[in-house]
Amino acid sequence: MNRILVVDVGNTNTSIGLFEGTNLVYDWRVSTLKDRTSDEMGLLLKMLFADKGMRGNPVDGIVLASVVPPVVSMFAEMCRRYFHRHPLVVGPGIKTGILVKYENxxxxxxxxxxxxxxxxxxxxxxxxxxxxxxxxxxxxxxxxxxxxxxxxxxxxxxxxxxxxxxxxxxxxxxxxxxxxxxxxxxxxxxxxxxxxxxxxxxxxxxxxxxxxxxxxxxxxxxxxxxxxxxxxxxxxxxxxxxxxxxxxxxxxxxxx
Missing domain, CATH: 3.30.420.40 (ATPase, nucleotide binding domain)
Incomplete structure (x- = not known):
């Protein structure tokens, strides 16, 4: 069963969840720090996983939604360095399954x-x-x-x-x-x-x-x-x- 890490970066807080299949098994909320480095984020996630008894690379895929543009490149670098994954970043060009009727x-x-x-x-x-x-x-x-x-x-x-x-x-x-x-x-x-x-x-x-x-x-x-x-x-x-x-x-x- 695939483990998918999902991350929703807001202006104040960042919500993090780990899914096994369709089940949300763990979730966390941390402060959004715009100047946080990829190493800091990677170590934070590793500590959160370790607290739940998960070691090594426990994820098969990663999804990121962010309303804070500077975080996206930092997070992508962190995914590559610490989890050897390229994240799916929510934005133009991805499949959503819904029609967006916004002017732009x-x-x-x-x-x-x-x-x-x-x-x-x-x-x-x-x-x-x-x-x-x-x-x-x-x-x-x-x-x-x-x-x-x-x-x-x-x-x-x-x-x-x-x-x-x-x-x-x-x-x-x-x-x-x-x-x-x-x-x-x-x-x-x-x-x-x-x-x-x-x-x-x-x-x-x-x-x-x-x-x-x-x-x-x-x-x-x-x-x-x-x-x-x-x-x-x-x-x-x-x-x-x-x-x-x-x-x-x-x-x-x-x-x-």
């Missing part, structure tokens, strides 16, 4: 392609994928399984950081749900605005998509911050934390 398909982020591919196989169309990362993105797939476009909004952590960095008196806060929507101090007021505000942002965008398309989509949430929103959203039906990793594994199968 090259402008679609690799993470959103992975989400769309994973959603089509796991849920079918029509489906909206809400990915709560550094940015909050909405990937819209129609009933035929075509990627028809989406929405990009600020992210939960990005909004909290912006309030702290661009105001004189507001503090840096932990992203937790406050007891009440009416805050009684700066911290709980900011938490209410961000957590409840972004949950309503999700519901509002989904509602507008439904009204514009006249189609009821299934709504699937993913991403590191989705758990903050799921309890307060009225439209999120499923949460699939590893959706992009499953999409990358499917992309490997389609291209091999």
């Amino acid at each position: 398909p090259r402008d679609v982020g690799a993470d959103r392609i992975a989400n769309a591919v994973g959603a089509v196989q796991r849920y079918g169309g029509p489906v909206i994928v809400v990915d709560a990362r550094t940015a909050t993105t909405f990937t819209v797939v129609n009933e035929a399984g075509h990627y028809v476009g989406g929405v990009i909004a600020p992210g939960v952590q990005s909004a909290a950081d912006a309030l702290f960095q661009h105001t004189a008196k507001l503090p840096s806060i932990a992203l937790t749900t406050p007891e009440s929507v009416i805050g009684r101090n700066p911290v709980s007021s900011m938490q209410a605005g961000i957590i409840f505000g972004f949950a309503d942002l999700v519901d509002g965008i989904v509602r507008r998509i439904h009204e514009e398309t006249h189609i009821k989509h299934r709504v699937v949430g993913t991403g590191p911050y989705i758990d903050l929103l799921r309890a307060h959203s009225r439209t999120l039906e499923d949460v699939d934390p590893h959706l992009s990793l499953h999409g990358l594994r499917i992309l490997w199968d389609l291209n091999h």
Whole structure:
């Protein structure tokens, strides 16, 4: 059974998964460091594998999706040096199994392609994928399984950081749900605005998509911050934390 390493590089975090066949057996999340060297990345992966009792070269194939361009060449070098593999890099020219109806398909982020591919196989169309990362993105797939476009909004952590960095008196806060929507101090007021505000942002965008398309989509949430929103959203039906990793594994199968 083939072991496939899948890596989804975001602006803040990098999600890593190891598949045996179609089963995700291990997954990790590490910080994205744009100046990390190929040796540092290679040794990090070797340590993660060793912690699970895997030595030598435990992978038969590697797939990379990255929204951070400088990471791609570093990662490709690491794959060659430490795993003797050439990675499949998600981008123009690879087989996706879906039709991308963007004005310029090259402008679609690799993470959103992975989400769309994973959603089509796991849920079918029509489906909206809400990915709560550094940015909050909405990937819209129609009933035929075509990627028809989406929405990009600020992210939960990005909004909290912006309030702290661009105001004189507001503090840096932990992203937790406050007891009440009416805050009684700066911290709980900011938490209410961000957590409840972004949950309503999700519901509002989904509602507008439904009204514009006249189609009821299934709504699937993913991403590191989705758990903050799921309890307060009225439209999120499923949460699939590893959706992009499953999409990358499917992309490997389609291209091999």
